[in-house]
Structure formats: structure tokens, C-alpha cells
């Protein structure tokens with residue numbers, strides 16, 4: 001099973017297995033990782049699953065946020081950057097084994 005490393009804003013790092021086909025937001029929730037809320041359940045309508053994709057992984061996750069994501073990312077609690085993505089929109093695959101995402105200080 002591929003793994004994802006979630007790095008909290010305070011530097012704490014958690015590497016967990018996330019099943020192929022599952023999204024990165026749920027991977028955090030299922031493993032009790034603080035820093036991702038996922039209020040809408042992954043429907044791309046809340047932006048409380050904001051994360052910053054490590055630069056080494058930008059292209060592998062499908063590139064930067066598309067227009068729909070960008071619109072939502074304007075409403076995040078922490079300022080979005082060019083690395084910002086909605087973690088619910090990143091679907092795990094074997095190609096993403098080792099993915100690193102950084103979490104914002106807060107989601108609300």
C-alpha cells in the first residue's frame with residue numbers, strides 16, 4: 001500500500017499507508033492526523049482539507065490546483081500558495097507512494 005507523509009505546521013511528521021483509490025484527506029482522517037478537517041466529506045465544497053503539496057510532488061499529483069480548486073482555496077483559513085491543493089481531490093495511486101504534504105496551521 002502506498003504511503004503518505006503528512007507534515008504538520010509545527011514540524012511533526014506522520015507517515016501512514018493510504019489505500020490506492022482513497023483520497024489524501026481521508027487518509028489523514030482515518031489515521032487520526034491533526035490538521036485536516038474535511039468538513040464536506042470530499043465534495044470539493046468546504047476547503048477545510050487544504051494542504052501544501054511538497055514541490056517534489058507537484059506534477060505527480062496532477063499539477064497545481066485547477067480553476068475549481070483555486071476558487072475554493074481563496075476561502076482557506078491559512079493563505080494559499082502555488083503549492084496549495086484540496087487534499088480530497090488527490091487520489092492515491094502506486095505512483096504517489098511516498099507523497100509528502102504539508103498541513104496549514106489551521107483549517108478554520
Ligand code: FES
Pocket residue numbers: 025037038039040041042043044045046047048049086087088089
Ligand atoms: S473535504 Fe471539503 S473540499 Fe476537501
